[in-house]
Amino acid sequence: MNISDNLNTLLQSLPSHVTLVAVSKTKPLEDLKAVYNTGHRIFGENKVQELVSKWEALSKDIQWHMIGHLQRNKVKYIAPFVHLIHGVDSERLLKEIDKQAAKNNRKIPCLLQIHIAQESTKFGLSDSELEKILSEKETYPNIVFKGLMGMASFTSNLQQVSEEFAFLKALYDRAAANMETFDTLSMGMSGDYELAIAQGSTMIRVGSKIFGERNYS
Numbered sequence: 001m002n003i004s005d006n007l008n009t010l011l012q013s014l015p016s017h018v019t020l021v022a023v024s025k026t027k028p029l030e031d032l033k034a035v036y037n038t039g040h041r042i043f044g045e046n047k048v049q050e051l052v053s054k055w056e057a058l059s060k061d062i063q064w065h066m067i068g069h070l071q072r073n074k075v076k077y078i079a080p081f082v083h084l085i086h087g088v089d090s091e092r093l094l095k096e097i098d099k100q101a102a103k104n105n106r107k108i109p110c111l112l113q114i115h116i117a118q119e120s121t122k123f124g125l126s127d128s129e130l131e132k133i134l135s136e137k138e139t140y141p142n143i144v145f146k147g148l149m150g151m152a153s154f155t156s157n158l159q160q161v162s163e164e165f166a167f168l169k170a171l172y173d174r175a176a177a178n179m180e181t182f183d184t185l186s187m188g189m190s191g192d193y194e195l196a197i198a199q200g201s202t203m204i205r206v207g208s209k210i211f212g213e214r215n216y217s
């Protein structure tokens with residue numbers, strides 16, 4: 001298994017309108033450097049502490065994406081540098097990101113996470129919560145609303161996964177009609193990114209297919 005080969009094979013298979021976030025959570029710096037040395041600059045992490053320490057250790061031209069569940073009290077640590085926050089799923093979190101963005105004199109690009117899976121454990125907004133937030137978007141002058149993110153059910157039922165992605169795409173299209181800053185629909189991981197792209201994804205978050213299986217022990 002060779003990380004840079006995995007990355008290049010994947011990149012060559014992607015349509016040009018799809019952006020790849022290389023999900024490097026739990027992986028050591030040398031694995032990230034292997035990807036960096038191929039020229040790729042977009043990385044995703046799901047834990048604030050790990051994101052900050054990798055940002056400190058690696059080249060400053062990397063675009064760091066926060067893809068995991070974000071706690072309000074940790075926003076301040078990533079606000080100075082984060083390129084895109086994928087998992088925004090509450091008004092309270094949005095308010096905190098807006099506040100920390102202002103403190104850092106920047107606007108922070110965010111994706112609103114929508115609950116599309118059958119499992120009750122996955123985070124995310126309902127469509128009515130989404131509508132409410134977007135109708136109050138002026139409340140958050142330091143946030144750039146870039147689009148939506150979702151995670152499909154963890155199931156081998158491909159029909160179900162496709163339907164969940166299609167649901168999110170329809171929601172995205174409806175919202176984007178009134179949101180001139182929308183340009184990103186983040187859906188698809190190692191196991192389902194092809195289905196996601198077929199349903200209109202513009203950004204995929206892929207970890208194990210590039211870096212190999214994660215070892216949490």
Ligand SMILES: *Cc1c(COP(=O)(O)O)cnc(C)c1O
Pocket residue numbers: 023025046067068188189190191205206207208209
């Ligand atoms: C870990 C993770 C991914 C990548 O998962 P793989 O199956 O390894 O590609 C994508 N999105 C989120 C939110 C994750 O936490």
